[in-house]
Amino acid sequence: MTGKRTHTGMVTLASAAVLLGGGVIAANTTTKKVKAATTDYVKVLYAANLRQGPGLKYATLRTLNQGEAYKTYTTQQADGYTWYNLGGSQWVAGAAVEPGTGTPAAGSATGPTTTQTGWVTVNTAANLRSGAGLTYGVVRGLSQGEAYKYFATKQADGYIWYNLGGDQWVAGVAVTAGTGLYPGNGTSSGSNAGNNAGGGDPIVTPTPNQTGSVRVNYAANIRQGAGTSYAISKTLAAGGTYSYTAAQQADGYVWYCIGNNEWIASAAVTVVSDAASGGSGTSTPGNSVTPPANQTKVAAVIALAQQQLGKPYVWGGKGPDVFDCSGLMYYIFLNAAGVNIGGWTVPQESSGQSVSLNALQPGDIIFWGPRGNTYHDALYIGNNQYIAAPEPGDVVRIQTISPGFAPSMAVRVL
Incomplete structure (x- = not known):
């Protein structure tokens, strides 16, 4: 986040985030194995990278979220940090976590991802999320009666989460899990693996209309x-x-x-419907109704924002490799639509027409904080989601608007 850049402590946190992101390698690059961890769990202080090994040279698996807690199994020293093993080839640096003993608070994640296969049937309409936890964005909705193969499980926010392939997770409260043969059609849960390149191939789903x-x-x-x-x-x-x-x-x-x-x-x-598509419903396959110019620009802005996903937050960053919140907005509108909206949140408030938060459209900029003193902004992409560079230690990612962190205003630039 960045507004008038009067934040204190930002530089220190940003420096730590760069270290965790692999931007700076400490002089001590050796890895020393030590005895088993004396802590029972670690609590994540702010968003941090989970790596495949104890050191900055290892690839990042995913990002851990602030407030989560994980059981630990052993520790190692590398690159100037104590690294905590969360199970298997999953390690996090001590700079981003706080060790603890006993049992983590209820509702936090308590263990590593467990590889496991089977199937789940959806009992009630449920959200499919981009990670195992309620803080992750909603990918789409699942419908009652559908059935999916799952490939891993994880505990988070008081639920068991089932991985349906890639970054697709559903909470156990909405599904019934099983293993072995799927009872609905008597076939193995792996029988449709040939169509399952991305994971999550449904075993049984409603048949869509064919035209x-x-x-x-x-x-x-x-x-x-x-x-x-x-x-x-x-x-x-x-x-x-x-x-x-x-x-x-x-x-x-x-x-x-x-x-x-x-x-x-x-x-x-x-x-x-035919009426919604313009009345005829007879457009030639492969040829579309030409969208208005502003929709083309909006699509280009959203596409460029999506290309920045995973890039690290650095306060004051305006791309192309690092961003803060307003720097990301500046970069995508300038390079995708040719519009200079200003370099930080307050001038960006006046870069377009004010719109109601109840009438948001993809491509709108949403802001947090009072007008004239906003401190954070992001690109709305529809379905109650937005793309943002959230804070030090985090990366550009898709987030979901929530009552606990709701924007205060919006502007339509295009």
Whole structure:
């Protein structure tokens, strides 16, 4: 976050974040194995990288969130830090955590991801999240009666979470889990592995309509077949409406055929009626209604923001490799739409038309704090989600608007 840059302690935290992100390697790069950890768990003080080994040279697996707590198994010294093992090849640096003894507070994560396979059936409509926990963004909704293979489990926020492939997790409160043969059709839970390149291929799902129209909500990849394993042939901008001539399930999505070997995933589109698509519903497959110029620019801004996901937060950063919140907004609007909105939050408040938070559209900038003294902003991308560079120690990522951290105003630049 950054506003008038009057924050105290930012430089210290940012420096620590760079160290944890691998930007600076300490002189002591040797790894020394020591005895088993004398602590029972560690609590995450702020967002930190979980690595494949005890040292900055190891690849990052994912980001741990502030407030989570994990059981520890052993420790090692490397690169000037004590590294805590959270199970298997999962390590976190001591600079980002606080060790503790006994049992972590209820509601926090209490263990590493456990590799396990089976199936889950959805008992009630549920959110599929990008990580194991309520703080992760919602990828899409799951419907009652669907069934999915799962590949791992994890405890977080008082639930068991099931991994449906890639960054797709569902809480156990909404599903029933089983192993071995799936009882609904008598086939093995791995029988559809051939269509499961991205994980999460549903075993049983409702059959989609085989013809109709879809409207593209976000810039989206067109693939040469129905699944994430197929090559990308082109990218569509948001706003177009397309007729589809076939639909099928793969990799956790419905895929719509909008042309010869041209398929688009349901995550980026909305199925529309003939009236909603302009009255005819007869657009030629592979050819869309031309979107307005501003929608094309919005799609370009969102696409450029998505390309920055995973890049580290550095206070004052304006790209292309590091960002703070307003620096990210400045970079994407300037480079994707050719609009200079100013370099920090307050001038960005006046970069467009004020809009109600109840009427947000993809491409709007949302702000936190009172007008004239905002301290954080982000790009709204629809479905109650936004892309932001959150804070020191974190990376650019997709987040979900929540009542506990709700924006105070919004501006429409395009």
